[in-house]
Amino acid sequence: MASSALRLNLRRITCRSICESNKCAAAHHLSRNFTASAGLWHDRQSIIPSQNANSGQRRAYSSGLKGLRNKNKKVRDEASQESDSPMILGQNADLPIRARFAPSPTGYLHLGSLRTALFNKLAVSASNGGAFILRIEDTDQNRLVKDAEERLMKDLKWAGLSWDEGPDCGGPYGPYRQSERLPVYHEHVQKLLDHDHAYRCFCTSEQLESQKRELHEAGKPTIYPGTCRSIDAAESDRRAKAGESHVVRFKSNKFGRPKLRDAIYGPFQKKDMEEDFILMKTDGFPTYHLANVVDDHLMKITHVIRGEEWLISTPKHIALYEAFGWQAPIFAHLGLLVDIDGSKLSKRNDSVNISKYQKEGTFPMALLAWLANLGSSFKRDVQPPRTVADVANALTFKFTRGGIKLNLAKLEHFNSRYRDAMLWKPIPALADQEAKLIDQHLTQPVLKEIEKVTNGDIENAELTAREWRLPLELVPTLSDAEKKAQYVYKALVSKQGGFQSPSQLVSQHPYLFWRVPLNVYKMSLTKARPEQKVIDALKDVIPQEGLWNGDCTEVMQAIQSKVEPQGVDQLTVHNALRVVAAGGQDVVSQSSSRMLMLLGRKEWSYRLDIVIRLLNDLGEN
Numbered sequence: 001m002a003s004s005a006l007r008l009n010l011r012r013i014t015c016r017s018i019c020e021s022n023k024c025a026a027a028h029h030l031s032r033n034f035t036a037s038a039g040l041w042h043d044r045q046s047i048i049p050s051q052n053a054n055s056g057q058r059r060a061y062s063s064g065l066k067g068l069r070n071k072n073k074k075v076r077d078e079a080s081q082e083s084d085s086p087m088i089l090g091q092n093a094d095l096p097i098r099a100r101f102a103p104s105p106t107g108y109l110h111l112g113s114l115r116t117a118l119f120n121k122l123a124v125s126a127s128n129g130g131a132f133i134l135r136i137e138d139t140d141q142n143r144l145v146k147d148a149e150e151r152l153m154k155d156l157k158w159a160g161l162s163w164d165e166g167p168d169c170g171g172p173y174g175p176y177r178q179s180e181r182l183p184v185y186h187e188h189v190q191k192l193l194d195h196d197h198a199y200r201c202f203c204t205s206e207q208l209e210s211q212k213r214e215l216h217e218a219g220k221p222t223i224y225p226g227t228c229r230s231i232d233a234a235e236s237d238r239r240a241k242a243g244e245s246h247v248v249r250f251k252s253n254k255f256g257r258p259k260l261r262d263a264i265y266g267p268f269q270k271k272d273m274e275e276d277f278i279l280m281k282t283d284g285f286p287t288y289h290l291a292n293v294v295d296d297h298l299m300k301i302t303h304v305i306r307g308e309e310w311l312i313s314t315p316k317h318i319a320l321y322e323a324f325g326w327q328a329p330i331f332a333h334l335g336l337l338v339d340i341d342g343s344k345l346s347k348r349n350d351s352v353n354i355s356k357y358q359k360e361g362t363f364p365m366a367l368l369a370w371l372a373n374l375g376s377s378f379k380r381d382v383q384p385p386r387t388v389a390d391v392a393n394a395l396t397f398k399f400t401r402g403g404i405k406l407n408l409a410k411l412e413h414f415n416s417r418y419r420d421a422m423l424w425k426p427i428p429a430l431a432d433q434e435a436k437l438i439d440q441h442l443t444q445p446v447l448k449e450i451e452k453v454t455n456g457d458i459e460n461a462e463l464t465a466r467e468w469r470l471p472l473e474l475v476p477t478l479s480d481a482e483k484k485a486q487y488v489y490k491a492l493v494s495k496q497g498g499f500q501s502p503s504q505l506v507s508q509h510p511y512l513f514w515r516v517p518l519n520v521y522k523m524s525l526t527k528a529r530p531e532q533k534v535i536d537a538l539k540d541v542i543p544q545e546g547l548w549n550g551d552c553t554e555v556m557q558a559i560q561s562k563v564e565p566q567g568v569d570q571l572t573v574h575n576a577l578r579v580v581a582a583g584g585q586d587v588v589s590q591s592s593s594r595m596l597m598l599l600g601r602k603e604w605s606y607r608l609d610i611v612i613r614l615l616n617d618l619g620e621n
């Protein structure tokens with residue numbers, strides 16, 4: 001039932017576009033029926049008449065609107081009796097969805113806002129065509145942060161969320177920056193004034209304060225009491241023309257207590273009447289409520305997917321849609337990401353800025369998969385997603401309501417799964433973009449770690465204690481940067497994941513990047529001697545160049561075929577090889593054949609010579 005509801009809504013959208021191009025009368029008829037069956041009644045002909053409309057047209061409009069309101073009320077009452085099961089987004093979406101991410105440039109992108117952007121993108125991705133729109137809501141001029149818009153776009157691109165329409169690339173319904181749309185809002189506010197759905201309020205802040213105080217003292221709700229609601233229209237025009245400072249307020253009482261059916265939260269209605277909220281501020285900028293509704297309608301947004309903090313304001317928006325005679329889009333309010341203490345993640349909290357994850361080398365796709373999974377879930381047995389479309393296919397689109405706490409351990413899980421999936425792929429199959437990601441997020445950070453340790457720039461207690469900083473480093477002896485990068489990439493593949501971060505890889509597996517210091521060998525050999533039969537077998541296979549090809553399975557087979565008949569088991573073979581290559585049996589597990597392949601014949605020969613010499617010394621003492 002849920003998905004059929006969504007299908008109906010989607011059909012409604014298509015019919016709307018047919019109607020708007022006025023292609024056929026039948027389309028109008030269809031539009032009315034589908035709309036009626038899917039949600040609120042909406043009559044396409046009840047568009048607010050222009051200012052030049054004659055009185056007959058105005059009367060027809062007013063009575064049409066009244067009828068529409070009555071019908072809507074009936075449908076809403078019915079809706080509230082339906083079960084509370086939320087509609088499902090993103091499934092059976094056989095028609096285009098137009099969804100928007102609408103941040104305010106009052107700070108940088110954070111995990112919460114990125115997640116909301118992602119769900120908009122996913123809803124579009126899971127639908128057939130459609131568009132993901134970026135709209136900058138910069139109407140709060142006092143809180144603007146200078147480089148926020150630029151950073152928002154950069155961060156969204158870094159995360160892999162590209163948009164089809166936006167302030168930088170334009171689109172059919174631009175401009176996409178609200179500060180550039182002021183004439184549009186003024187025109188729409190004028191329409192509301194003309195139709196007595198709004199009025200100018202000339203109350204000063206001092207008056208508002210004292211009104212509030214009086215209401216409070218009288219034990220009444222402290223909402224705006226509607227002081228200016230009854231100012232005569234001509235008088236209001238005169239005062240505005242004379243330059244008297246004012247705001248424009250909405251006549252909320254004309255629209256009762258609007259109900260809505262949210263795609264995630266189900267039926268919703270506020271207990272109290274809305275106050276006459278502000279549409280236009282004294283500085284001539286619109287409030288969020290007005291700008292949002294006007295833009296969503298004009299930009300043909302089909303699904304408004306945003307944070308749950310806006311659910312409480314949505315009845316205001318429904319009333320505005322009604323006042324304009326417009327069909328409301330589908331609303332889906334997402335549970336908010338919250339901090340450990342339950343407070344909403346917001347721009348003011350630096351620790352959740354996207355730049356933190358960029359710096360830490362988190363893979364964007366892993367971050368997206370993690371965010372999508374917070375408060376929703378993936379279908380069973382899905383592969384680590386490699387694209388936004390993969391995330392959309394993997395997601396159930398069933399959402400938890402309420403605040404969602406960050407689970408950072410899970411991010412590490414997604415990051416390592418994604419990284420491992422990329423490393424398991426053979427090099428030729430790596431798409432360009434992934435190869436770049438590996439280079440940027442793994443190879444280069446590992447090289448940087450190596451450099452820091454080599455230069456003594458970081459105090460790495462473990463490496464220093466084990467004296468891994470000898471002059472015989474393996475990687476720095478490789479001549480050029482490209483060779484170094486290739487070697488590190490091979491080291492990463494040889495580990496096939498199995499590490500949490502570049503610095504952890506370097507500190508826990510130093511033998512991949514440096515030759516083993518003598519004292520490390522000595523300590524290990526004194527504790528436990530490697531099996532001599534394995535050392536002899538290794539000595540035999542080193543000159544056989546032909547075996548050291550490909551994945552070195554032939555080297556392993558040759559060693560095993562020599563020692564197994566002498567009763568040496570596989571574990572003993574591996575332990576002995578680990579001592580030679582890594583300086584100890586206790587190195588964090590590492591496959592011997594991968595170490596053979598990575599270090600190569602010459603390096604094994606070098607390390608084996610040292611071990612044999614030290615073993616001889618030990619034997620003599």
Ligand SMILES: Nc1ncnc2c1ncn2[C@@H]1O[C@H](COP(=O)(O)OP(=O)(O)OP(=O)(O)O)[C@@H](O)[C@H]1O
Binds near residue numbers: 107308336345347348
């Ligand atoms: N913690 C959060 N979890 C989920 N969505 C969020 C969160 N914070 C913001 N959003 C959503 O992200 C979108 C853009 O929000 P916006 O740019 O206004 O950021 P903000 O963090 O809410 O700002 P503020 O600094 O005012 O708290 C909105 O749809 C908003 O609902």
